[in-house]
Amino acid sequence: MTNQAFVEGQVACIRESVGGALAINALSGGVDSAVVTVIGHRALGDRLKTIFVDNALMREGEPARVAQVFGGMGIPVQIVDARREFLDALRGLTDPEDKRNAVTSTFYKQVFGKIVRESGATHLLHGTILTDIEETVDGIKRQHNILEQLGIDPEKEYGYRVLEPLKTLRKDSVRAVARVVGLPADVSDRMPFPGPALATRIVGEVTAERLETVRRATAIVEEELAGTEAFQYMAVLLNDKATGIRGGRREFGQIVVVRCLHSVDARTATSVDLNWAVLHTICDRITAIPGVNRCLYDITPKPPATIEYV
Amino acid sequence: MTNQAFVEGQVACIRESVGGALAINALSGGVDSAVVTVIGHRALGDRLKTIFVDNALMREGEPARVAQVFGGMGIPVQIVDARREFLDALRGLTDPEDKRNAVTSTFYKQVFGKIVRESGATHLLHGTILTDIEETVDGIKRQHNILEQLGIDPEKEYGYRVLEPLKTLRKDSVRAVARVVGLPADVSDRMPFPGPALATRIVGEVTAERLETVRRATAIVEEELAGTEAFQYMAVLLNDKATGIRGGRREFGQIVVVRCLHSVDARTATSVDLNWAVLHTICDRITAIPGVNRCLYDITPKPPATIEYV
Numbered sequence: 145m146t147n148q149a150f151v152e153g154q155v156a157c158i159r160e161s162v163g164g165a166l167a168i169n170a171l172s173g174g175v176d177s178a179v180v181t182v183i184g185h186r187a188l189g190d191r192l193k194t195i196f197v198d199n200a201l202m203r204e205g206e207p208a209r210v211a212q213v214f215g216g217m218g219i220p221v222q223i224v225d226a227r228r229e230f231l232d233a234l235r236g237l238t239d240p241e242d243k244r245n246a247v248t249s250t251f252y253k254q255v256f257g258k259i260v261r262e263s264g265a266t267h268l269l270h271g272t273i274l275t276d277i278e279e280t281v282d283g284i285k286r287q288h289n290i291l292e293q294l295g296i297d298p299e300k301e302y303g304y305r306v307l308e309p310l311k312t313l314r315k316d317s318v319r320a321v322a323r324v325v326g327l328p329a330d331v332s333d334r335m336p337f338p339g340p341a342l343a344t345r346i347v348g349e350v351t352a353e354r355l356e357t358v359r360r361a362t363a364i365v366e367e368e369l370a371g372t373e374a375f376q377y378m379a380v381l382l383n384d385k386a387t388g389i390r391g392g393r394r395e396f397g398q399i400v401v402v403r404c405l406h407s408v409d410a411r412t413a414t415s416v417d418l419n420w421a422v423l424h425t426i427c428d429r430i431t432a433i434p435g436v437n438r439c440l441y442d443i444t445p446k447p448p449a450t451i452e453y454v
Numbered sequence: 455m456t457n458q459a460f461v462e463g464q465v466a467c468i469r470e471s472v473g474g475a476l477a478i479n480a481l482s483g484g485v486d487s488a489v490v491t492v493i494g495h496r497a498l499g500d501r502l503k504t505i506f507v508d509n510a511l512m513r514e515g516e517p518a519r520v521a522q523v524f525g526g527m528g529i530p531v532q533i534v535d536a537r538r539e540f541l542d543a544l545r546g547l548t549d550p551e552d553k554r555n556a557v558t559s560t561f562y563k564q565v566f567g568k569i570v571r572e573s574g575a576t577h578l579l580h581g582t583i584l585t586d587i588e589e590t591v592d593g594i595k596r597q598h599n600i601l602e603q604l605g606i607d608p609e610k611e612y613g614y615r616v617l618e619p620l621k622t623l624r625k626d627s628v629r630a631v632a633r634v635v636g637l638p639a640d641v642s643d644r645m646p647f648p649g650p651a652l653a654t655r656i657v658g659e660v661t662a663e664r665l666e667t668v669r670r671a672t673a674i675v676e677e678e679l680a681g682t683e684a685f686q687y688m689a690v691l692l693n694d695k696a697t698g699i700r701g702g703r704r705e706f707g708q709i710v711v712v713r714c715l716h717s718v719d720a721r722t723a724t725s726v727d728l729n730w731a732v733l734h735t736i737c738d739r740i741t742a743i744p745g746v747n748r749c750l751y752d753i754t755p756k757p758p759a760t761i762e763y764v
Contacts, residue, residue, distance in 0.1 A: 240697055240706070347694045384657045384694045387550055387764065389757040396550070397758070401750055415737075417730040424725075427753045437758040440711055440750040443737045446699065448707070448747040453696040 147317075147324040151183060154309040158187035161307055162267045168193045168260055168304075169269035170251075171214070171221055173206050174337045175322050176271030176310060178213075182325040183309055184269045185219050193263055194219065197255055199247070200227035200355060201341035204363045213331055226255040234343060234350040238383070240454040243350060247340040260304055272308040273318055275410050314409040335376040336410060336451075344454040348383025357381055357433060361400045364429045369404055374416050377404035379430070380442075380453045388437030397437030400430050404441075405451060413446040457627075457634040461493060464619040468497035471617055472577045478503045478570050478614075479579035480561075481524070481531055483516050484647045485632050486581030486620055488523075492635040493619055494579045495529050503573055504529065507565055509557070510537035510665060511651035514673045523641055536565040544653060544660040548693070550764040553660060557650040570614055582618040583628055585720050624719040645686045646720060646761075654764040658693025667691055667743055671710045674739045679714055684726050687714035689740070690752075690763045698747035707747030710740050714751075715761060723756040 145153070158167070169184055171177045171194050184192040194214070198207050207223050214221045233250040237243050260268065310318055315336060322332035338344045345358050361379035369377045380401040388397045402423070407413035418441070427439040442449070455463070468477070479494055481487045481504050494502040504524070508517050517533050524531045543560040547553050570578065620628055625646060632642035648654045655668050671689035679687045690711040698707045712733070717723035728751070737749040752759070 347696065382692065382694050384692050386657065387760045387762065389760060394760075395758075415734075420727040423753050427725075427755075431754060431758050438752065438754045440752050440754075442748065442750050443733050444741060444748045444750075445737075448698050448700050448705075448741050450697045450699060450704075 147321050150313075151186075151321060151325055154183050155187040158184060158269070158307060158309065161305070162188060162191070165266040166191050166193065166264055167267040167269055167307075168195065168263050168265035170194075170256055171196045171210060172271075172337070172339060172341075173202065173210050173334075174271070175315075175318055175327075175331055175334050176273055178327055178331050178334075179318055179322050179325060180269050180271045180309055181214065181219060181221075182217070182322075182327060186325070192269070193265065194221045195256065195259055196221050196223045197251065198223060198225050198227055199230040199251070199255075199341065200352065201230060201247070201343045201350075203337070203342070203366075204359055213328060216328075217326070224255065224259065226250075229255055230343075231350075231352055236349065238348050243343055243454055244340050247343050266304055268304045268306045270306050270308050272311045274310075274312060274314050277311060278411070314411075316408055335374075338452055340454075344452045345378060345380045346383075347381065347453055354381055357398065357436065358400070360433050361430050361436070365402055365404075365426060368422055368426045368429070369418075372404065372416065372418070374404045375407035375410070375413065376451060377402070377416075378452075379403075386438050390437065395437060398435050399438040399440060400433075400436055401440045401442050401453070402426055402430070403451070405446075407446075407451075410451060411446075413451055415441075415443045415445060457631050460623075460631060461496075461634055464493050465497040468494060468579070468617060468619065471615070472498060472501070475576040476501050476503065476574055477577040477579055477617075478505065478573050478575035480504075480566055481506045481520060482581075482647070482649060482651075483512065483520050483644075484581070485625075485628055485637075485641055485644050486583055488637055488641050488644075489628055489632050489635060490579050490581045490619055491524065491529060491531075492527070492632075492637060496635070502579070503575065504531045505566065505569055506531050506533045507561065508533060508535050508537055509540040509561070509565075509651065510662065511540060511557070511653045511660075513647070513652070513676075514669055523638060526638075527636070534565065534569065536560075539565055541660075541662055546659065548658050553653055553764055554650050557653050576614055578614045578616045580616050580618050582621045584622055584624050587621060588721070624721075626718055645684075648762055650764075654762045655688060655690045657691065657763055664691055667708065667746065668710070670743050671740050671746070675712055675714075675736060678732055678736045678739070679728075682714065682726065682728070684714045685717035685720070685723065686761060687712070687726075688762075689713075696748050700747065705747060708745050709748040709750060710743075710746050711750045711752050711763070712736055712740070713761070715756075717756075717761075720761060721756075723761055725751075725753045725755060 171181050181194050196210050230250050233246040319332050342355055342358050343350045346354050358381040365377055365379045382399040385396050388395050404416040405413040406416055430439045481491050491504050506520050540560050543556040629642050652665055652668050653660045656664050668691040675687055675689045692709040695706050698705050714726040715723040716726055740749045741747055
């Protein structure tokens with residue numbers, strides 16, 4: 145099947161499922177939800193409402209970037225500021241599962257769930273891809289967006305039906321479809337970014353201050369590695385601290401990990417042998433962030449590591 | 455002054471200070487205390503008693519190696535097993551200063567202090583070097599072996615006088631002196647290893663199990679990097695954990711950091727641009743240690759980081 149035929153098939157399928165009713169979807173800024181948004185609008189037009197939730201866990205400038213890309217394609221996106229709800233839910237949590245669950249639960253039950261109920265939508269379009277399903281089935285990861293895989297009946301629990309147009313595709317196919325539906329290259333080639341966003345890039349408690357630290361480190365890594373052919377690159381803030389020297393005095397500082405991976409579909413991945421000069425530049429810039437005095441490069445493949453830390 | 459003249463001067467100085475009395479010194483396995491041992495024995499012969507304390511924090515095979523080197527030079531070394539005392543003192547401690555203080559205090563007040571009192575020695579020979587003094591004065595580090603710099607009067611507190619024959623030298627000069635006094639190359643060129651030993655290579659609590667993990671990682675790093683011209687290389691066990699996959703199942707694993715540095719005298723240092731194939735081999739071997747699923751390479755110079763983490 146060509147990518148064009150895939151898109152037409154999914155457009156038809158969404159039209160048939162939704163009928164004359166309303167649908168809703170959430171846009172995260174990643175390629176999966178972007179493709180779902182375009183296919184959904186092609187199928188339903190104004191009967192699809194697209195929401196972008198600012199969860200305080202986004203990368204620098206993300207809400208503005210999303211509004212610009214979809215505004216340029218004539219697709220309206222409603223931006224919802226829910227930063228306080230997410231930060232409140234994450235306060236005091238350090239266990240990775242608890243943190244992911246807090247983000248999922250705040251999103252579905254509190255923020256997006258409320259919007260869905262008020263919207264009158266009967267269908268939710270979701271950007272689940274095949275790798276998400278495989279990893280959830282394998283018990284490797286609890287994906288935030290595969291409720292059915294977890295034995296949750298979304299219609300009963302949340303009051304709507306979930307459609308997953310991309311659930312037969314892996315990441316490389318999603319990118320090809322993104323190009324076919326006319327998304328700009330900086331979206332179609334945009335590297336994966338997890339649903340719980342920067343909360344998965346912080347080991348230990350997620351606070352506004354620690355988010356600001358990892359957000360700055362993330363911007364540095366993305367800027368310095370933009371020219372690489374890597375599948376994904378990121379910055380992670382650890383909870384551990386280490387000794388250091390600043391201005392001739394001893395200090396106890398934070399540690400940022402840089403990760404840059406080759407992968408086709410995220411099922412397996414290997415660390416990229418980066419240019420050392422680039423790594424030293426990244427280190428210099430990251431250790432200039434207040435409170436950070438160590439920069440480490442993760443050389444572990446997946447497996448035995450995962451791509452994310454949380 | 456030539457290195458030979460330096461040695462002769464220190465031999466004379468030790469003889470004059472100790473007079474007809476007895477002296478004692480502790481050998482750690484590093485080049486500093488090894489040089490002090492040889493100079494001290496040259497000055498005092500049988501009137502210097504040399505002690506090697508097994509503090510449970512040593513690298514693999516260290517006590518046997520030390521006995522072999524000094525036995526070969528006709529210098530007797532008494533090995534004291536104090537593993538339980540140190541592990542008891544470290545239990546539950548996570549703060550770097552508390553951990554360093556526990557090791558220092560157990561060594562001086564409990565283990566070595568007792569041996570000194572029973573020995574009848576009036577003088578203690580110590581391997582303090584100039585960098586230790588500078589960093590303690592600058593407040594960067596609390597060195598374990600510079601009691602006087604910290605306002606502690608060792609004669610009053612511990613009952614003996616401290617002699618520091620190497621306190622005017624930096625590490626490169628100590629190595630040159632080591633060659634002059636006939637120490638084998640694997641001692642004279644041996645990289646620096648901190649007094650609190652593997653306790654400085656563990657972020658968080660130091661336990662027998664965690665020591666075994668970092669000891670195995672240290673042996674791997676030392677084996678794989680033996681051919682490099684680096685000043686120092688090491689493995690550090692973090693307290694943080696990260697997600698991973700093992701045998702297709704999700705696991706929450708430990709993180710080991712590899713550090714390899716260029717330096718002349720430990721005052722400043724830069725991360726070595728290692729061969730990537732070597733780094734990947736190290737990573738494969740380290741993530742085969744039970745419970746470890748991440749391997750990171752520290753790219754931070756000193757400053758703003760220090761060489762050690764604790």
